Amino acid sequence: MTDTTTHPRAGADRVIIFDTTLRDGEQCPGATMTFEEKMAVADLLDTMGVDVIEAGYPAASNGDFEAVAEIARRTKRAVVAGLARTASGDIDRAGEAVRFAKRGRIHTFVSTSPVHMKYKLQKTPEQVLEMSVAAVTRARGFVDDVEWSAEDGTRTEIDFLCRCVEAVIKAGATTVNIPDTVGYTTPDEYRALFRTVRERVPNSDKAVFSVHCHNDLGMAVANSLAGVEGGARQIECTINGIGERAGNAALEEIVMAMRVRGDVYPYDSGIESAMLTRASKVVASATSFPVQYNKAIVGRNAFAHESGIHQDGMLKHTQTYEIMTPASVGVAKTSLVLGKHSGRAAFRSRLEEMGHKVSDNQLQDMFVRFKELADRKKTVYDEDIEALVDENVAHLHDRIRLDSLTVIAGTRGPQRATLRLDIDGRKVTEEADGNGPIDAVFNAIKALVPHEAVLELYQVHAVTEGTDAQADVSVRLAADGRAVTARGADPDTLVASAKAYLGALNKLQAGTARMHAQHAAE
Numbered sequence: 001m002t003d004t005t006t007h008p009r010a011g012a013d014r015v016i017i018f019d020t021t022l023r024d025g026e027q028c029p030g031a032t033m034t035f036e037e038k039m040a041v042a043d044l045l046d047t048m049g050v051d052v053i054e055a056g057y058p059a060a061s062n063g064d065f066e067a068v069a070e071i072a073r074r075t076k077r078a079v080v081a082g083l084a085r086t087a088s089g090d091i092d093r094a095g096e097a098v099r100f101a102k103r104g105r106i107h108t109f110v111s112t113s114p115v116h117m118k119y120k121l122q123k124t125p126e127q128v129l130e131m132s133v134a135a136v137t138r139a140r141g142f143v144d145d146v147e148w149s150a151e152d153g154t155r156t157e158i159d160f161l162c163r164c165v166e167a168v169i170k171a172g173a174t175t176v177n178i179p180d181t182v183g184y185t186t187p188d189e190y191r192a193l194f195r196t197v198r199e200r201v202p203n204s205d206k207a208v209f210s211v212h213c214h215n216d217l218g219m220a221v222a223n224s225l226a227g228v229e230g231g232a233r234q235i236e237c238t239i240n241g242i243g244e245r246a247g248n249a250a251l252e253e254i255v256m257a258m259r260v261r262g263d264v265y266p267y268d269s270g271i272e273s274a275m276l277t278r279a280s281k282v283v284a285s286a287t288s289f290p291v292q293y294n295k296a297i298v299g300r301n302a303f304a305h306e307s308g309i310h311q312d313g314m315l316k317h318t319q320t321y322e323i324m325t326p327a328s329v330g331v332a333k334t335s336l337v338l339g340k341h342s343g344r345a346a347f348r349s350r351l352e353e354m355g356h357k358v359s360d361n362q363l364q365d366m367f368v369r370f371k372e373l374a375d376r377k378k379t380v381y382d383e384d385i386e387a388l389v390d391e392n393v394a395h396l397h398d399r400i401r402l403d404s405l406t407v408i409a410g411t412r413g414p415q416r417a418t419l420r421l422d423i424d425g426r427k428v429t430e431e432a433d434g435n436g437p438i439d440a441v442f443n444a445i446k447a448l449v450p451h452e453a454v455l456e457l458y459q460v461h462a463v464t465e466g467t468d469a470q471a472d473v474s475v476r477l478a479a480d481g482r483a484v485t486a487r488g489a490d491p492d493t494l495v496a497s498a499k500a501y502l503g504a505l506n507k508l509q510a511g512t513a514r515m516h517a518q519h520a521a522e
């Protein structure tokens with residue numbers, strides 16, 4: 001299992017990580033970022049070890065130009081790239097923006113597939129070839145680092161693709177990207193494509209080959225890694241996998257796949273993986289795109305376990321259900337979420353974490369009530385468990401216990417409570433009306449346990465937030481110059497009220513019994 005490995009593995013073949021969150025990522029509907037948000041994302045990408053930041057498309061708008069130019073100015077380590085069509089206006093805008101960078105790159109692209117050339121560009125293959133060479137030549141007039149992309153490369157006729165690649169390398173392209181623009185390829189096909197192009201193009205050793213995969217069939221990460229197996233050494237990807245349509249290959253998944261499965265993929269990146277979770281959060285907040293809970297590596301459930309059998313395994317040895325440490329991707333710790341699928345092992349462990357040492361009998365009793373609660377509530381919070389513990393400790397020696405309660409309430413009174421109590425092991429039932437449901441419940445208690453105590457306080461609080469939160473009810477009863485307070489908790493306020501009232505009654509009666517015993521002894 002990968003330990004807290006946050007830096008590159010020694011001896012692994014180095015792959016260039018080209019992050020396009022700010023360009024392809026921003027292209028997905030609704031993910032537009034403000035200037036300030038782009039700066040925050042760019043700074044983080046630079047700090048975490050991204051090799052190339054594609055900062056935007058300078059010809060798209062003045063705002064995009066300014067953002068790329070400012071990222072170029074402020075970036076310390078990474079190469080800063082600007083995207084451009086083959087059109088000279090696009091190349092010039094990109095060149096003007098990235099010239100501020102310590103290391104700037106112009107990334108020019110053009111479609112090479114028959115369907116794109118015929119219908120979208122309305123150009124012949126020969127024209128596309130000429131446009132590519134002219135664009136690369138023009139871009140080299142601005143910078144030494146020029147990338148050329150064959151848009152829709154995976155649906156391109158192989159002979160034509162090889163001709164283009166050879167020509168653009170001759171014109172000065174230093175990186176050749178063959179994108180799977182529409183997420184159509186498969187790992188075997190993509191691996192073979194890179195092998196073929198590299199074998200057939202005579203000057204292929206003069207450029208770095210690059211993968212750029214979309215996730216339309218959910219294979220973007222697998223395809224990217226297959227492309228690397230085929231000889232590519234640059235991976236284009238985005239944080240959280242955001243991007244056109246179903247998105248791009250997710251940076252965090254690629255980085256961790258290479259690190260965790262170094263035995264299969266003898267490659268690595270320069271990414272400090274402990275920053276992945278933070279990067280995911282920054283991008284999610286900048287784009288207002290929430291990360292799905294079960295997203296690999298950075299989803300909030302990626303290191304959370306709810307089922308009892310898994311939790312038990314995790315408590316015995318973390319490698320039973322985790323293939324990387326949470327720390328290696330910047331998550332503080334594994335979480336064992338208590339819910340209706342949890343077992344005793346996790347329940348006891350959480351109690352101990354909260355500082356409660358309980359006997360086996362107490363655990364059994366609380367566990368039964370925990371399961372009842374978990375069946376009714378979506379999330380069981382620590383506060384809910386505290387309430388269970390409080391109740392268990394407070395009511396351990398109660399003579400009178402709530403067995404069941406049904407209340408009819410609403411606008412058409414009278415409100416009626418049907419209450420069943422267990423008094424010293426004997427079950428007794430009573431029905432009572434009241435001025436409101438709480439009054440009906442308390443009247444039923446009075447009918448079953450006649451007493452003179454006066455209700456001095458009745459208070460309800462929510463233990464946690466949400467409409468399914470437990471009610472925490474406090475009741476103070478006074479009799480014979482003595483006052484006692486007890487609490488009851490339950491998602492049903494009426495049940496919590498009955499528990500609190502009975503708790504106070506038990507305390508009063510226990511006190512009276514103690515006093516009688518003392519008097520008898522005297």
Ligand SMILES: CC(=O)SCCNC(=O)CCNC(=O)[C@H](O)C(C)(C)COP(=O)(O)OP(=O)(O)OC[C@H]1O[C@@H](n2cnc3c(N)ncnc32)[C@H](O)[C@@H]1OP(=O)(O)O
Pocket residue numbers: 024027057059060061084085086087109110111120121122151181244
């Ligand atoms: C696969 C990808 O991710 S590609 C990148 C996609 N990103 C973007 O498009 C975001 C930025 N785009 C924009 O802001 C605008 O589309 C602009 C500024 C680039 C262009 O806007 P407009 O001039 O109004 O053109 P419009 O977007 O309507 O159409 C695109 C034109 O570019 C042409 N074109 C498309 N790709 C290329 C290319 N690589 N090289 C040359 N021309 C191209 C199209 O054929 C079309 O030409 P036509 O108007 O002669 O038919």
Ligand SMILES: CC(C)C(=O)C(=O)O
Pocket residue numbers: 024109149150151152177179180181182212214
């Ligand atoms: C511009 C290119 C690289 C692209 O985003 C794609 O083909 O998907």
Ligand SMILES: [Mg+2]
Pocket residue numbers: 024179181212214244
């Ligand atoms: Mg793309």
